[in-house]
Amino acid sequence: MRRAFGFMLFDNTDVRYADASDPNIRLESATRLASRRHMMPGFQVEVQHSLGSETATERLRGFSSTIRETYRTEVTEVLERWTEDGRLEFSFKTSGMRISGNAIVEATTIRVEGTLPLAASFFRGAIERQIRDKLLEAISRTGC
DSSP: OOOTTOEEEEOSSOEEEEOTTOHHHHHHHHHHHHHOGGGSOEEEEEEEOSSOHHHHHHHHTTHHHHHHHHTTTTEEEEEEEEOTTSEEEEEEEETTEEEEEEEEEOSSEEEEEEEOOGGGGGGHHHHHHHHHHHHHHHHTOOOO
């Protein structure tokens, strides 16, 4: 197969090279590749707790205001929205890059996951550590 500008097509189990000069494949593949969530750089953090989901959720509510205050020069446009099913949707901007995701609070775990801009993916480990530390700090607060 000729591959002047070859790229990979990803199906659930199939990975193959396509000839970029074929207009039918190129159009379909560009759409397919752009829409694949697992192709986006992302992060995932899971924290164990023994608070129960209601107490953990209460301690996390309003946490965006703490982030806003603590990191007022580094973090802007902090948004927090709780859905009816108890999931937190959030986003913020740092260094001109938008980071967004959601948190699911369960009886013994809090799972946070989201997408990162490509430039931020180089700092994924540091971002995950920071999120983990701030989650632990939030759920260990008392007097909420």
